[in-house]
Amino acid sequence: MSTVTAVQVNGLKVSISSGFSRKKTKTILHDLDFTVETGKITGLLGPSGSGKTTLMRAIVGVQNFDGTLEVFDQPAGAASLRGKIGYVTQNASVYHDLSVIENLKYFGALAKGTSTPRTPEKILEVLDIADLAQRQVSTLSGGQRGRVSLGCALIASPELLVMDEPTVGLDPITRQALWEEFTTIAKAGAGVVISSHVLEEAARCDNLILLRDGRIIWRGTPTRLLEDTGKSSYEDAFLAAIDGVRS
């Protein structure tokens, strides 16, 4: 399978105005350059506040920025990208007063016209939530709700899937199942960008981008991260990289 560039970032900078007169400017992302390819999982790792969510928001087109950010050769946020990108936010974005199947049908209907949606039944099967189909979302546990939210993003068969800590707070069995699903999605040809706090999950990514204070401090494969830092665990390697190894 040939890979194509899903995301091309050059000189990306995000600044936010704050204060009473909005005269104070804080730079959140500094001059980032990287690419994301289809067919691969790109992991965004970094301490809390390092800029992972802001970067994902820029990729999906809901964050102002300076520099160049193209998704499938279109400027981020272009109308033509609608339906091509699935975005899973940290907080489950689903309708709590609808059932699981109603949510899936709704998001599937929205996707019609811009992509070829999967069937709700397929999503229930893939995410192993068929037994929850008729349940109202408000009655689900946090982890179950997260899976439904993921399902609502997956139903559009996005060509680029951007997920902000989709496995946070989930039990190891569910995490394992979801990572298998992410791998399947990437192998089927989509680009997958995923942020995570669980450093051992880094091993499941094809490429890693380590962020600190809005700067990329290291980029490469998981194996190279261990080699470059001389560590045997991703947790130690990450801490070593944060302490100063440069790509």
Ligand SMILES: Nc1ncnc2c1ncn2[C@@H]1O[C@H](COP(=O)(O)OP(=O)(O)OP(=O)(O)O)[C@@H](O)[C@H]1O
């Ligand atoms: N609207 C905003 N106004 C001011 N500062 C902001 C705003 N949005 C984000 N920030 C700041 O930008 C920095 C990066 O935030 P961001 O949420 O992107 O980090 P993160 O790596 O995703 O963090 P976490 O892992 O805790 O979710 C933080 O210092 C945050 O406080």
